[in-house]
Amino acid sequence: MKMFSKFVAAAALALAQSAAADPAGCDAGETVLKFSLVTSLNGHPKGEAALAYAEAINAEMDGRYCMEVYGSSELYADGPELFDAMNRGEVHFAAPSMSKLGDFTKGFLLFDIPFIFDGPLHVLEFLDTEAARDLLLEIEDDGLVGLGFWSNGMRHLSATVPMRLPGDAEGLTFRVQSSSPVTLMAMDIMGITAKKLAFSKVYDALASGEVQGQQNTWSNIQSKGFYLEQAAVTETNHTYLGYVVMASKVFFDGIPASDRQVFIDTMKLVTHERNRFAFEINQARRQDILDDEGIIIRLAPQEVQAWRDAFAPILTAFRDEIGANLIDAAIRSNAQTDPYN
Numbered sequence: 279m280k281m282f283s284k285f286v287a288a289a290a291l292a293l294a295q296s297a298a299a300d301p302a303g304c305d306a307g308e309t310v311l312k313f314s315l316v317t318s319l320n321g322h323p324k325g326e327a328a329l330a331y332a333e334a335i336n337a338e339m340d341g342r343y344c345m346e347v348y349g350s351s352e353l354y355a356d357g358p359e360l361f362d363a364m365n366r367g368e369v370h371f372a373a374p375s376m377s378k379l380g381d382f383t384k385g386f387l388l389f390d391i392p393f394i395f396d397g398p399l400h401v402l403e404f405l406d407t408e409a410a411r412d413l414l415l416e417i418e419d420d421g422l423v424g425l426g427f428w429s430n431g432m433r434h435l436s437a438t439v440p441m442r443l444p445g446d447a448e449g450l451t452f453r454v455q456s457s458s459p460v461t462l463m464a465m466d467i468m469g470i471t472a473k474k475l476a477f478s479k480v481y482d483a484l485a486s487g488e489v490q491g492q493q494n495t496w497s498n499i500q501s502k503g504f505y506l507e508q509a510a511v512t513e514t515n516h517t518y519l520g521y522v523v524m525a526s527k528v529f530f531d532g533i534p535a536s537d538r539q540v541f542i543d544t545m546k547l548v549t550h551e552r553n554r555f556a557f558e559i560n561q562a563r564r565q566d567i568l569d570d571e572g573i574i575i576r577l578a579p580q581e582v583q584a585w586r587d588a589f590a591p592i593l594t595a596f597r598d599e600i601g602a603n604l605i606d607a608a609i610r611s612n613a614q615t616d617p618y619n
């Protein structure tokens with residue numbers, strides 16, 4: 279199994295590198311499309327998915343459209359300025375974290391509930407349900423067209439103190455990516471002050487001591503060096519980080535229906551292809567942290583249970599606000615067998 283995972287990860291990275299090696303190189307007469315990301319491109323689940331999408335679109339629609347992918351917040355942070363730029367039709371595609379979309383629709387808060395999903399594959403099961411797909415429609419009133427869900431992986435916690443139990447970092451300040459009330463309740467349970475910061479600001483905030491901890495996936499923690507400023511990363515797997523891939527509605531509504539269909543069909547293919555690799559890529563980035571002598575704390579089953587117990591009131595508190603149907607559909611996805619476990 280270990281050898282297999284390594285092989286898959288290597289194949290995934292090779293694929294991404296070949297995509298990255300082909301910059302868009304737009305020709306005269308082509309409509310240039312901007313895809314804005316905050317994360318790294320190579321070796322990152324979202325970056326690689328965006329590169330693969332651009333490569334497929336640029337091959338399929340050669341001479342008509344030319345997609346350029348911008349990583350590491352080069353264009354925008356995934357916040358109001360991005361959505362404004364998409365509403366103006368200046369940025370055409372983006373894939374912000376679902377946690378950023380709780381302001382648009384409460385349903386997305388579901389993904390911030392700790393331990394609602396047993397693992398990343400269960401989330402993929404859930405994302406394939408009608409209940410999840412309906413969430414994509416709800417951003418349309420905000421001038422955004424939801425095209426699909428891309429996976430990153432499970433989040434882990436890190437701090438300037440090693441953490442084994444929920445109270446171990448009490449009194450510290452942690453960076454959070456949104457003001458999701460679900461996340462704020464989780465931080466409160468841990469006795470932590472939450473500070474909302476853009477992804478591009480996290481490393482400096484950790485290095486300067488402005489915040490002393492954070493939560494993210496292996497690919498984000500490794501690619502942006504967060505682990506370098508922390509005593510340890512605790513492998514909590516407590517929440518899922520995934521993305522809504524979206525197009526600017528003003529752009530999308532303005533192109534021929536046959537072109538829209540190509541963007542939609544290509545998204546389906548790329549999503550199916552890339553989401554399968556997200557887990558392996560994160561495991562490869564986890565190994566990179568270990569190879570760089572970063573400390574990863576693995577929890578014993580009774581410690582995991584202590585985290586689950588501490589966070590259990592969150593689900594009860596938000597059940598009505600998020601919607602019992604959605605929550606039940608999410609929990610049902612845990613009944614599927616997860617080959618990664």
Ligand code: LMR
Nearest residue numbers: 316317375455477494498
């Ligand atoms: C974060 O802000 O931590 C993440 O949303 C970044 C990302 O897009 O993975």
